[in-house]
Amino acid sequence: MSGLIDQLRAIVGEPYVITSDFAAYANDWRKKYFGKPLVVVKPGTPEEVAAIVRLCAATSTALVPQAGNTGLVGGGVPDESGTQVILNVSRMNRVLEVDLTNNTMTVEAGCILQNLQDTAAANNRLFPLSLAAEGSCEIGGNISTNAGGVQVLRYGNTRELVLGLEVVLPSGEIWSGLKGLRKDNTGYDLKHLFIGAEGTLGIVTKAVLKLFPMPSATQTAFVGLASPRKALELLNHMKAALGERITAFELISHFALDVLERFNPALRSPLGETHAWYVLTDIADSRDAAALAEDVEAALGSAMEADLIADAALAKNETEARRMWDLRETLPEAQSVDGRNIKHDVSLPISKIADFIDAADAALDAAYPGVRPVNFGHLGDGNLHYNITRPRDGFTEDEWMNNASEPVNRIVHDCVARFNGSISAEHGLGQLKREEIKRYKSEIELNVMRAIKNALDPKGIMNPGKVL
8 A cells, every 4th residue: 555655645745645643534523433544635736636536546445535524423534444545625725716796705625614704704795604613614524514504594505505516526537517607407417416425426626605795783582482382483473573584593402501501600591580492593684783673672572472482682792692602502512511412413394393302202201211302403494403311310321322322313213204304404424324324215215326326436435334
């Protein structure tokens, strides 16, 4: 393999071929997967990516495409064979063009998401993709996993935010589809093959992203209510009152908030009393802030009169809004206070969220009395992070993770299927759910996916062991 490494050095240069100290590249964010790559190579141009792919194709060497390595399902982590090459795109981090008339931004795959948000804002535009890892995740990974986040309700997933791609195919050819068109009815829309494919069909090197006018005012509210059903009624009520101005609508259980307050006592509900459930919502508009606040206050006031909510707090300024969002964004980290938990990223028809929570809670409690679900997520688009903490008695943390994970997953995923949902809403399949998905996708779906994979990657070199 030393010959292969020497050829990689010839392509990208000595400093960009890493042969030791792999931890930042070979381990996933959750510390669940620990790979052993042959080498990490960091190309600086699409042409270098193509040369690397051609070399790996010629030598039948497996490639693991990687961006910021912030994924949650092991999709960017190699296996332990010591034979796979990690191709990390982080050096390719330039914004190539901002077109304010077309409302697009053309970027390289290694651009950090927050930097793209800042670039858009500097041009009085909004790039609305927003998620917890935005300070370190990279747009190539966001595209390859079809990342979601908190503003999907108004702006859609990453798939809806991409107007064009440049991709290096498993053959080493470069396909350029960077026209940035909103209408192009000339056959198969190839970019959608690669969005959400987790690097199994090719390597995204550039993208044309959709921009939006920057809202002039945003109003944040934190609401206490009795149940997920009330939250669904509130969502419909707010949509009727405020229309498409609602950008985020997050559901948080009392237990999740209790975990958060034990993790960091400074992070507390802005409401005076405890409630069974909470909603955090953002409403954005081009009107002035006072007019927007008046509209939101009126909508919440009528919701209280209709007995949909018990209490509400409106952020008076950006600092208060940031404190409210800190409650939501710190939740994934805060769960560590009760030890590791069995995580689920599920999607359901919005109308079925409450039914799913009732059914899954009951089924889990019957199997594991005293189990503690940590519920939070993007209610506005039907995406729930339904994470299961062990009962306080009867299990050690290791016993819970090692012995209960598979049966708990089966209970939760069967409930998801019962309500016509998906076992992966925004995190992808990666290694984590590669086998599990076979229970829930039809053989026809799987065969079509395999046919596409075999057609584009007949040697199976592109991120093997992921998705399929």
